[in-house]
Amino acid sequence: MSAADRPKWRRRKSLKSPADDDNDCASLAWLLNFRLDEFVNVKVPDDEPVKKEPKIMVPDGPPAPRKPPYTYPELIERALREKGELTVSAIYQWISDRFPYYKANDERWKNSVRHNLSINPHFRKGARAPQGAGHLWSLAANAIDLLPLRNNTYEEERMIECAHEARIIACPKVIVLDEAAIAAASIIPDQDLFTGSTMFLNPVSTEQVVRECGLITVD
DNA sequence: GAGTGTTTAGCTCTCG
DNA sequence: CGAGAGCTAAACACTC
Numbered sequence: 001m002s003a004a005d006r007p008k009w010r011r012r013k014s015l016k017s018p019a020d021d022d023n024d025c026a027s028l029a030w031l032l033n034f035r036l037d038e039f040v041n042v043k044v045p046d047d048e049p050v051k052k053e054p055k056i057m058v059p060d061g062p063p064a065p066r067k068p069p070y071t072y073p074e075l076i077e078r079a080l081r082e083k084g085e086l087t088v089s090a091i092y093q094w095i096s097d098r099f100p101y102y103k104a105n106d107e108r109w110k111n112s113v114r115h116n117l118s119i120n121p122h123f124r125k126g127a128r129a130p131q132g133a134g135h136l137w138s139l140a141a142n143a144i145d146l147l148p149l150r151n152n153t154y155e156e157e158r159m160i161e162c163a164h165e166a167r168i169i170a171c172p173k174v175i176v177l178d179e180a181a182i183a184a185a186s187i188i189p190d191q192d193l194f195t196g197s198t199m200f201l202n203p204v205s206t207e208q209v210v211r212e213c214g215l216i217t218v219d
Numbered sequence: 220g221a222g223t224g225t226t227t228a229g230c231t232c233t234c235g
Numbered sequence: 236c237g238a239g240a241g242c243t244a245a246a247c248a249c250t251c
Contacts, residue, residue, distance in 0.1 A: 071241065072242080087223090088222080088224085108242090108243065109242090109243090112241090112242060112243065112244095114223070114224065114225085115225085115226090115244095116242095118224060118225050118226080119225085119226085125224085133222050133223055133250055134224080134251095135223080135224085
């Protein structure tokens with residue numbers, strides 16, 4: 001495939017607003033880039049009208065599936081978090097069932113899934129599959145969440161995508177706190193399973209993450 | 220041979 | 236513009 005033929009994809013790295021430079025939690029910002037900006041109603045004044053996502057009208061049949069706004073590690077994590085342990089083929093199945101964009105007979109994304117399983121320490125290769133080739137894959141013991149646990153239908157996922165593009169999504173504060181807890185947990189000292197040594201040096205509380213990064217305002 | 224797992228390389232894109 | 240992240244392609248080895 002030539003570069004010109006290759007489908008264009010957009011990297012979904014968090015977009016940092018200029019205002020972010022004003023706060024002093026830049027060192028924690030990376031922790032909060034795990035889709036936090038997509039699930040938190042950040043900087044949306046109450047009186048600002050909610051933009052409605054224009055429906056894409058396709059004359060013939062349903063709209064073509066769009067690429068989900070998730071990276072491959074995120075997709076894999078969701079599958080593993082939902083199912084616990086999965087073989088590679090089961091991961092394929094989970095993704096293609098949930099996201100019609102990923103066709104079951106398309107080898108390209110499957111290669112990417114395998115690639116990500118191999119290189120990402122977030123995923124752990126377990127025992128051999130009971131039947132068939134391959135191993136069971138699971139999340140690493142101290143893996144941090146890439147996504148909040150949700151169990152949305154495809155239509156709900158579509159709504160999230162639309163909300164993401166509009167930068168607006170209704171999100172209760174408890175979710176924000178969960179996300180912050182996730183971020184904090186990742187930098188609270190943890191015991192290395194193999195060496196027994198402490199893995200992180202600067203413990204940060206959930207409340208500290210929330211407060212310093214302005215995820216919620218204290219009323 | 221098919222499916223799986225690993226590795227390498229190259230590309231596009233965002234951010235500093 | 237360079238660095239880094241994410242995606243894709245391809246080659247190769249291994250297992251069933």
